[in-house]
Amino acid sequence: MQQIDLYCKNCNKSFKIAHVISGDDSTPVLQNTVIKCHHCREKRVLILKKWTEGDLIKRADNEHRCYV
Structure with a gap:
């Protein structure tokens, strides 16, 4: 099972949130979810x-990290 971890693009720290890949690129990702970065100023x-999910896969790097 693959998953993509979400990271802050400003401070490069983890949001401690991951999305499990379902295989369908049109699947909505974390709709109506508020994500806060407590590390940024x-x-x-x-x-x-x-x-x-397709947008998330495009932004992910080789280590399955997506900087948002």
Whole structure:
């Protein structure tokens, strides 16, 4: 089972959230979920609207990390 871990693109620290790959690129990812980065000085808050699994896979690197 593969999963993609989500990281903050500003401070490069983990959100401690992962998405398990289902294999369907059109599957919505973490809709209506508020993600907070408690490490950044700006205290970033993200809501992934209209993100699909295909978008997440495109942004992921070789170590299955996606910087959002």
